[in-house]
Amino acid sequence: MKQWPLSNLWKKLPEQVRRLSILGIILVAFFLMIRSLLIPSDFGKFGHYRASAVEEIASLPMQYAGQMACVECHEETVTLKGKGYHKNVACEICHGPAAAHTRDPGSVKLTAPRGRGYCPICHEYLPSRPTGFPQIVSNSHNPMKPCISCHNPHDPKPPQTPKECSACHGEIAKTKSLSHHVYIPCTRCHNVPKGHKISPRKFLPTKPSTREFCGGCHAKGAAGEKGIPQVDLATHGKRYVCWQCHYPHLPEAH
Amino acid sequence: MEHLKTQEGHAIERRGFIKKILQGCAALLFPGFLLAKTKKGRTKPWVLENGYNPAEHDWGMGININKCIGCGRCADACKRENNVPRAPFFFRTWVERYRIFENGKSLIDSPNGAINGFKFPADEKNIIRSFFVPKLCNHCDNPPCVQVCPVGATFKTADGVVLVDSNYCIGCRYCIQACPYGARFLDPRTRTAEKCTFCYHRIVKGKLPACVEVCPTQARVFGELKKKASPLVRFMRMNKIRVLKPSLNTEPKVYYANLDMEVR
Numbered sequence: 001m002k003q004w005p006l007s008n009l010w011k012k013l014p015e016q017v018r019r020l021s022i023l024g025i026i027l028v029a030f031f032l033m034i035r036s037l038l039i040p041s042d043f044g045k046f047g048h049y050r051a052s053a054v055e056e057i058a059s060l061p062m063q064y065a066g067q068m069a070c071v072e073c074h075e076e077t078v079t080l081k082g083k084g085y086h087k088n089v090a091c092e093i094c095h096g097p098a099a100a101h102t103r104d105p106g107s108v109k110l111t112a113p114r115g116r117g118y119c120p121i122c123h124e125y126l127p128s129r130p131t132g133f134p135q136i137v138s139n140s141h142n143p144m145k146p147c148i149s150c151h152n153p154h155d156p157k158p159p160q161t162p163k164e165c166s167a168c169h170g171e172i173a174k175t176k177s178l179s180h181h182v183y184i185p186c187t188r189c190h191n192v193p194k195g196h197k198i199s200p201r202k203f204l205p206t207k208p209s210t211r212e213f214c215g216g217c218h219a220k221g222a223a224g225e226k227g228i229p230q231v232d233l234a235t236h237g238k239r240y241v242c243w244q245c246h247y248p249h250l251p252e253a254h
Numbered sequence: 255m256e257h258l259k260t261q262e263g264h265a266i267e268r269r270g271f272i273k274k275i276l277q278g279c280a281a282l283l284f285p286g287f288l289l290a291k292t293k294k295g296r297t298k299p300w301v302l303e304n305g306y307n308p309a310e311h312d313w314g315m316g317i318n319i320n321k322c323i324g325c326g327r328c329a330d331a332c333k334r335e336n337n338v339p340r341a342p343f344f345f346r347t348w349v350e351r352y353r354i355f356e357n358g359k360s361l362i363d364s365p366n367g368a369i370n371g372f373k374f375p376a377d378e379k380n381i382i383r384s385f386f387v388p389k390l391c392n393h394c395d396n397p398p399c400v401q402v403c404p405v406g407a408t409f410k411t412a413d414g415v416v417l418v419d420s421n422y423c424i425g426c427r428y429c430i431q432a433c434p435y436g437a438r439f440l441d442p443r444t445r446t447a448e449k450c451t452f453c454y455h456r457i458v459k460g461k462l463p464a465c466v467e468v469c470p471t472q473a474r475v476f477g478e479l480k481k482k483a484s485p486l487v488r489f490m491r492m493n494k495i496r497v498l499k500p501s502l503n504t505e506p507k508v509y510y511a512n513l514d515m516e517v518r
Contacts (some may be wrong), residue, residue, distance in 0.1 A: 092468055
């Protein structure tokens with residue numbers, strides 16, 4: 001009779017080992033069966049995750065329709081807005097998510113903020129906001145009037161362009177008002193190009209570029225009022241322009 | 255064993271031997287051929303139902319700190335778009351206000367994630383620098399949260415977006431612990447991990463993420479990382495770029511311009 005080498009080995013094994021290995025085989029088969037039942041069939045198709053999860057996430061409903069959806073019906077307003085300072089402000093920032101409205105414009109109406117509460121979210125003065133961003137202190141800025149009684153949110157303009165530098169540079173104006181330089185007008189040191197009021201970052205005012213400029217008052221022997229601190233320009237901090245060490249808006253600061 | 259010694263027997267044995275070798279090889283290769291066929295089927299590009307091919311894209315976001323006015327419209331829009339609980343502590347994106355004082359100390363706050371904007375600070379004296387920093391999931395190229403997930407419920411797709419499969423998540427919170435940016439939270443309703451998806455349901459349809467859509471100053475820029483004609487590539491070319499916690503080698507895909515060294 002032909003004998004398989006494996007069955008020889010099987011018979012040579014002690015009985016307890018044989019029983020144990022049968023148990024092991026059953027356990028492995030059981031594990032494989034449970035594993036195949038529990039793991040979704042598309043798991044690991046493209047990576048260590050369920051492939052259909054991507055499809056599920058991609059098919060979630062949208063709430064915000066996007067700027068382009070508004071143009072289709074409200075072209076006039078969008079054109080008006082596109083010319084003003086709010087051209088980059090999306091409609092849905094103020095009017096809320098509009099996807100439902102674009103699907104059914106008749107029954108889903110959008111709201112517009114009409115009180116004084118909403119505009120200050122962007123335009124209330126905060127020291128952390130970037131310089132040049134139009135800001136107001138709403139407690140002192142026509143306290144009882146809603147913003148839209150003077151400003152058209154689709155084409156916002158300040159009632160008139162502010163003449164004072166302090167309208168935007170309030171913090172510097174406040175600091176300067178406490179300093180000995182309080183009576184020196186901003187334009188004495190800064191040349192302000194015409195476009196600066198319209199696009200503040202594109203047309204930057206100049207700063208004094210020589211030591212002799214400050215030296216006009218502060219150099220030894222310069223003509224001027226009594227009590228102005230004077231230094232010898234030849235020996236005092238030679239390599240630097242004055243404002244690199246001294247803050248001209250509050251020169252007394254340490 | 256006797257017949258091996260004869261000449262004929264040996265010949266027959268050799269023929270049979272070669273036959274068996276060839277049969278064995280064929281048997282071994284047969285499943286290989288089958289597999290190769292299915293593999294060929296797999297190499298077909300994976301296209302979503304709406305025709306979006308993840309392998310063709312590589313998404314990232316740019317944030318310009320100099321442009322952020324801290325209005326928090328992004329955080330508010332994110333909650334509305336993704337149905338995030340309105341209560342505090344659950345944010346996919348939020349805005350932080352940094353205030354750095356003359357004595358070198360810094361104060362960071364984010365009242366309710368800035369979904370209602372910021373109020374004028376009570377303590378505004380001796381501030382030397384102050385600015386806003388919008389934060390969100392960085393969609394790391396080397397995401398620690400994906401590494402620790404014990405069940406494969408969070409993963410990086412072919413377009414570089416890190417997603418959470420909320421039907422497969424067991425809510426063990428390992429990923430929330432592992433994220434160095436604090437970008438994840440446990441949804442109190444489903445008890446599963448949640449985080450920013452770059453509004454995956456929007457970008458597969460060619461729309462911008464909700465936070466980018468509503469940003470009034472274009473402080474947020476979204477786009478392709480590997481296509482030249484992309485607003486994000488232009489943003490990264492025009493600005494000096496920093497990422498958060500570069501030392502962790504997570505390789506974030508949210509790029510900040512004009513970021514202060516205090517921001518971590």
